[in-house]
Amino acid sequence: MLALENLSMRFGGLQALDRVSFEVREGEIVGLIGPNGAGKTTVFNLISRFYEPTGGRISFYGENLLRLRPYQIVERGIVRTFQLLGLFPYMTVLENLMIGEHRDFGGSLLSVALGLPRARREEHDRRAQALWLLRFLKMEALADAFVFALPYGTQKLIELMRALLARPRLLLLDEPVAGMNAAEKAAMREFIRRINHDWGITVLLVEHDMSFVMGLCDRIVVLNYGRVIAQGRPEEIQQNAEVIEAYLGEGVGSARA
């Protein structure tokens, strides 16, 4: 479904990505891992079109993504979350969620201003949908809470919920469990599994927590210094000598998951 071919990115003197190629197939959960600075977030930023690559192609169901501007990616069904939280702090949870539904609002500026029935109905329906999702996760009490006041783990979850409301086919999660405790991570892992299994959403995630990644992903892609050094199933990756060396340096046994 998503194919990166020989993707390269150069920032001045730094080659952040060097001919990175891998695929994400429909229905998979793929993990993108690698030491700090390996280029993982750069990959996301390229897919989201915030950067222009210096070489290579990105295609989604055959369509060349490089022609698109960042705001057009959502229409194709690709939605991402951000490493440093992309929630809007001075809005309520519900308002944040409803921004996730932005692509489904079609009323013109005029109809909104005049309060025409179509605009009002849209607002009402989208609101109901966002509330439904909150209820589904038993979080409806938070609807009117301001985001900045909530605990970090909750904020991350809300950002994921917002992404879901944008109706993704492919979800890009940038460090979904960073800074969470074990219980929160387990809950998130379950949630992602459900999204993938019950709702058929493909997931590509970047993470540092090894056990989380190994326990969740169908396939893993390992980056180091901007290059793909290994791809495969979790068991294969754990045995891969180059991967172990990248993370731990020389002379260590198999990576402990």
Add this chain to the structure above:
Amino acid sequence: MPRQIWLALIALALVVLPFGLKGYTIYIVSLAGANILAAVGLNLLMGYAGQVSIGQAAFLAIGGYTSALLMTKLGLAFWLAFPLAGVLTGLTGLILFIPALRLGTIYLAIATLGFGAAVQQLIPLPYWSAILGGHQGIKVPRPQIGSFVFDTDLELYYLTLAIVGVLLVLSWNVARSYVGRAFIALRDKPAAAEALGINPTRYKAYAFLVSAFLTGIAGALQAHLVGHISPGEFGLGKSIEIFAMVILGGIGSLPGSVLGAVFLTFLPHWLSEAKLLYTFFYGAALVLVIIFMPYGVWGFFLRLYYRFPMMQKLFPKGA
């Protein structure tokens, strides 16, 4: 008490307001109404969409002159010329939208400053003073619907009340809609907003369009209230005055803009006794309000709200 009752009370108060006041005071209130629209227009641009503009006086001028000229030169009726002036001013707002796409905040502020200065300098030029009246300006006809002319302070007040009321409702609708949310999203985290499908170009255009429209209407309204328009009124001072109204009321708060506009419209008149020291106290008022109410009058009100449970009983949530 639920929100509807509060609104009804306020509406009622506004309707009976003039009956205790002198004609001149009613006139000032009407002028405050025009300033309210200008402040709301700027607030939607700054507080919601996060675009700075210190050249709004230019749009006041464009709106005022357009409405006057559509009536006097093209013979259009008021009820046609007036909204049309707003629409045309809205379109000129798109002129500022182009630099807004590329420039950071400070630079955009300068560009709008330049725009305001340019418009003010271009109006009195001799090439078109036959139409625009040069430095003297031109007379602006009174508003008229059918054969009824709005001539007295009282009549003008109710007309202003109607126009401002309607436009406030429309602005509120926009602010609370997906468009308003898109504005705020673009302001706070443009990357996240784009990643959710918000097209920055389109929404910035909307912001400038709506803002210029409201400001144009404000300018036209003021022109019709005063009966005269001249380029001298639309200098940097006026732009900054509107800017101050938004800041004092609280950026991002529409009710705050209303309060800020009313306060700054009346302040000069309260101080007019003090003649020389008037400017001094005006400046001091600005400084003190910001020191003691850093988030504007509305922010101050919200703080009281959260601190005193009594307030929460009077104004239940959802208001």
Add this chain to the structure above:
Amino acid sequence: MIEQYIVLGLAQGSLYALMALGMVLIFKTTDIVNFGQSDMTMFSAYVGFTLVVGLGWPFWAALPLVIVFGFLLGVAVERLALRPAREAPVVSLLIVTLGVGLMLNALASWIWGFDPKSLPYAISGPPVVLGNIIITRHDLVIFGTTIVLSLGFFALLKFTKIGTAMRAAAQNKLGAQLLGIPVFRINMLSWGLGVALGAVAGVLIAPLVFLDLVVMVFVMLKGFAAAVLGGFTSLPGAIVGGLLVGLFESLLIAVPFELINQLKETLVFVLIIVLLAVRPQGLLGEPIHRRV
């Protein structure tokens, strides 16, 4: 003939440069654009007027005193108006600077009245002639003062402990505080220096135009435009910008077209805007990066 206009333009430009330098300094360290700069400059220039015309002091003696006054004024403004308001968002602080400006304006009209004053030139005497260029002694003072102040200023920033502390505070306020740098004092210092620079510009330009309550507004606006031109975050840019604005303005006067003359101010702005369209960060400013 054109050389004459160039020299005049550079002289004017030097004053815009000083003004711009002051405003950029304040902006870099405190993130505030000083909209009251024109009134603070005006007030300082009036003080200079009192010293020179009222008390009969020679210009060269009055100038340092005006600088000191400007410095103290800047410090006072920061301490009394801006620090108490520091909780407010930055745009609100712009209004505070404006309010202070208005207060100074009112005070000035109360102390000195509304009629324009004239100041004598810094040095009287015949102008210097170089080839077919005539340079007045006053212009020489302008050039000299600008060069000395700019160099001294940059030396301060680069080579002294205080200067380094100022640069640190400008780049990363929190980091500087964590290192024990007294950011509050740095702010006062920056404001003092920023207003002092404006004061110099004001008292040097006053003899060339009539000194009244509003004349400094145009100087400030052009200083503002100069700062933008140079990139509002760049100190050397402020100087370059000032000189360019002065040059451009002077060359516009040379154009024998009445309309262009009248629209001088507008055209300077148009120039700035066009330049920003091509290079949004100004000539020497830092490019605006998008952080994701």
